[in-house]
Amino acid sequence: ADDVTLQLKWVTQAQFAGYYVALDKGFYGEEDLNVTIKPGGPDIAPAQVIAGGGADVVLDWMPSALASREKGLDLVNIAQPFKSSGMMLTCRKDAGVASPADFPDKTLGVWFFGNEYPFLSWMSKLGLKTDGSAGGVTVLKQGFNVDPLLQGQAACVSTMTYNEYWQVIDAGLTPDDLQVFKYEEQGVATLEDGMYVMGENLKDDAFKDKMVRFVRASMKGWKYAESNPDEAAMIVLDNDASGAQTEKHQKRMMAEVAKLTAGSNGALDVDAYQRTVDSLLSGGSDPVITKEPVDAWTHEISDLALK
Amino acid sequence: MIWILCGIIFWLAMWAMNLRLSKAKPNKLIGFIIPTIFGLTILVLWECVVRGFEISPVLLPTPTAIAARFGNSIPILWVDFVQTFVKGALSGFILGCGAAFLTAIAVDRSSFLQAGLLPVGNFVAALPIVGMAPILVMWFGFDWQSKAAVVVVMVFFPMLVNTVEGLKASDHMQRDLMKTYGAGYFQALTKLRLPAAMPFIFNGLKICSTLALIGAIVAEFFGSPIKGMGFRISTEVGRLALDMVWAEITVAAIAGSAFYGVIALIEKAVTFWHPSQR
Amino acid sequence: MTSSPSIISRVTPVLTIIAIIIAVWYAGAVALNAPWAQDKATRAGVTLSFSELVSDTWAQEKPKLPAPHQVAKEIYNTTVMKKITSKRSLIWHGWITLSATLLGFALGTGLGILLAVGIVHSRAMDLSVMPWVIASQTIPILAVAPMIIVVLNAVGISGLLPKAMISMYLSFFPVVVGMVKGLRSPSAMQLDQMRTWSTPKSTVFWKLRLPSAMPYLFTSLKIGMAASLVGAIVGELPTGAVAGLGARLLAGSYYGQTIQIWSALISAAVLAAVLVALIGLIQRITLTRMGMLR
Amino acid sequence: MSEATVIEAKNLSLTFQTNDGPVHALQDINLEINKGDFVSFIGPSGCGKTTFLRVMADLETPTAGEITVNGMTAREARKNRAYGYVFQAAGLYPWRTIGGNIKLPLEIMGYSKTEQNERVARVLELVELSGFDRKFPWQLSGGMQQRASIARALAFDADILLMDEPFGALDEIVRDHLNEQLLALWARTEKTIGFVTHSIPEAVYLSTKIVVMSPRPGRIADVIESTLPRERPLDIRDTPEFLDIAHRVRDGLRLGHGDDV
């Protein structure tokens, strides 16, 4: 069997259910693949891992992948199981935020580590400065959790529809207390959790073949997870070595993630791609990327996989 | 290949030179040149290896690239330095070492505390920073106060252990002398125990000086305003701007070494009498 | 040899202090968790009596500061109640961290002593290496840890060793600093004595420098041990936080589960305290046998 | 000579516990020292002289018997700063200059700055170390360190001066000079002095009472009251009376040694 190493963008959770299902249900084995899944974490930059040769495929958000590409790292998107973005900004109504017009002079929690690009391009679209100057917004580097919102240190924090939002809810705030801004609805959605490989590897036919089988099995896993969310969540739970995840949270996460992957067959939607690129290019004085990327994606693999 | 070869030749040459220099009569100039040459050698070797093996700049940038980035980013680096070093590390260092020092004296004074506080103190201070940092950020907010708190927790234990050990360091005859004077506790402390403890205390301060910087930087990984050395490092790693990361690390290394150096100088002045200083 | 005072007179102070700490802790839990309890109450439109407030602050699901009994219960549940092979057992995670800690400590102590010996004996090393050893410690480990892990992974080293390396990186420094001081602590007369016998450097080391350095060595080892544990935990984060107390801490933070963070934190501290106490014990025995404790 | 008893030891014994069995350092010591006495202790090496001095100064606790100083316990006397003590080894603090070391007890006892300086100058003069006050201990020869430690004990006004072989490391001439100085100081101040020495002439020259000790277990072999006048020029050492006392001391010593050598 051929060895494939997959580097996740975050710790083991239902966000990556498709891959764990494919592994657990033997879909990879059917394709004669021997897949190792490496969980990520707050200090793991998937792009760096693949550059160091620690993985064959990585999951990354497109803004970060394209930014890395501009840094000279030849990352190529070969498949895109997530169709829509799960990112949103969750605000407390009692902090006085009802619409983006209320943002000025508020403190907003943002994830950095390459995850800040969608937020930055949204703000530049709104014409708000993020450097702390008057009339702009004050940005906090948000930690792992939603504490700043709960404790009133920030008016809004970044959340994913499938994860942090529910932590806010679990903590005791009700949806009525909250005002959420989904990036999808604000027209600043960017593509999340795509599969990326090194461009030069794609010149190797054996590697390409391996990836075709990998994408095919992974998508099979995703579709299985979408239709059997609870079982998928339990598979994820079994694979969590830290033993810290809870069943309730993972099942809920799986249900939310299924909404984001629904409708994707794995092939990159070129329109969505262009939307992402445009929003990243239009970053005002400090755009995330400065020129139209070339060869940043290919349908070669997904086309063969979907045949 | 050429690069590798050059690197090795340069290395050997410098090594030979340092050996020669270190045999010469010690003086200030040589004390400065030798480490400089050593450092230079490492940098040149680094440059050669990166170029020779064509290591991707997103893994390890060359020293020249780092230097260029450093030169271009002085204002940012300065803001970060003030935020992390001056506000976070320094204030935490002073508070933490001060608290540990006082605790050590309390522990030393009372055998009850000695028996009770020392084990518990060890325990509390052994709480790993990685775990403490998020909690302290939660308690003290995002700005430098929480970083200082992390530093306090981090430096407390090394300082405590060293001071407690140091306070035991005076020898029997020296203590007997104090007894014959009917010296009070406080007098024996200031005139004998503290001076005798100084080598240990400075040991602690030196170790803490580096810990303080690490602590302040690491704490910023768990939430911070958008400035500070730790913030910059974690953000730029994610952006694969490794040259900026290393520029910050350079600042950290320079600031940390200078901090350590200042403490070592004070130590030299204060413990001139200790055999290790002669 | 050293007459040990009765167990009771030794344990009482510890228990007293612990009692005080627990009391302060409960009070702290009330103070820190009260705002959230009030917040909830206001949004629900009720007012809390003091006793309601207290019982609420000691029983929140994600408190700012969990009460001691909540942590104790969590620790009990994750140690005694779970099979030690279970991924939900703190003992299992503790063991993973402990093994990296011990290996890192051994490596770090070895490296530290080796460097100290070199620095004390060679002027060239003293002048050239020491400044860079210091500089190395100012590099924020959490920033380089992922790079180290990535690089080591790329050359096929994974598992225990990368974590132990980070642990070593943190623990060797206190040992170097302490040992350099200690190895230089023999008095001029003691060194002169050795010179009159034209003693080889290695013998001076074994018979004079090392014994004189013992008090410094043990102090350094205690700090080094605590640092090793921190290193092992830090090293667990960028491995994908798969297992170990560090992973528990991280996962706990990630999901805002303060009770889980605190129980991992307390376990780590217990581990460190036990290890440090162990070194203290060895110190007592060694120094007593060397006639240096009276 | 005033008749007030200053130090009184009754059935004093002290046993050290060591890793290979107990060492009986002192056994059944009975001794009375009156105010203004100059008592020398003489005896073979290891017989317990230092130990006895340490017991008097409350640096060691007897395992049996009791000791009273000025009618109180040794501990109380120590707290009242009754003692000046010169240790067998100099024991200067390495982080203080010679002047600083001598100032140390003065600082502790709260003398004024000017008085401190005055006294330091005076005692340095006394032990012939003027001009060395700014040197550090390791910059002095062995004998000079010993003298500095004597100066330190003489700098303040203790009722009771306990000196453990203070002049052991000094040449004859300095020693004679310091013997004279010490006698003069004693005559002037009416201090009570306990003095350990190995030199029989020195013991006889200085003392009003000579305690000869015998070793293991340390006992008092003989107590010789001197018949010499209080006023003692150096050449008193050639008088027959002097030689007589010296002879008695030597006999006592030989007796004590007998079973050991």
Add this chain to the structure above:
Amino acid sequence: MSEATVIEAKNLSLTFQTNDGPVHALQDINLEINKGDFVSFIGPSGCGKTTFLRVMADLETPTAGEITVNGMTAREARKNRAYGYVFQAAGLYPWRTIGGNIKLPLEIMGYSKTEQNERVARVLELVELSGFDRKFPWQLSGGMQQRASIARALAFDADILLMDEPFGALDEIVRDHLNEQLLALWARTEKTIGFVTHSIPEAVYLSTKIVVMSPRPGRIADVIESTLPRERPLDIRDTPEFLDIAHRVRDGLRLGHGDDV
């Protein structure tokens, strides 16, 4: 007396730099010591005796002039383990028992285990410390520590024995005994001995050559060749010849002291 020169100092000077100016410890020292000589150094406290001994043993480097030992530099001689050195202070290692301390040089010089034990027993006997080999230094009296350190230097076979006031802390009887032992050892082994003392009788009794030094800057005031026979019973100290030499030494000392006291 054999005529081979063992130690030769030519125009030797040594100046210490201190925080308040230079100290001239030795100035223009010229001295020859032959094989088998027993040379005593005597002089006022602080005159440079210790410093000179240290220069001979290559523990201090002269600032001018030169010194040769056995025709080589002092350094080479030290490397050849030519020296046994007894320091002015005992300097025992606190973490070793008395036996362990004495064994130390033997271990370093690679004696076999059995020989080590044999020698330790022998020298402990010699200094009258049998039975104390398992005690730690701080469990011994001052004089006993001093004797242990003498035993340590005698335990191995060094050509040149340098002893810095070895018997300062001992009572007359032990001192006499050790003097005899030392003479016997010297006669038996043909060692060359350099010996610092403050006791004029001791110097005269032991030496073939007495070097009288004068202080600051330390110079040689007089070198007295002894006319006493090599065989010396203790009562030689009452002969007129002995008293004569003693007198000459005392004169030399007084002269040296003159400008200082």
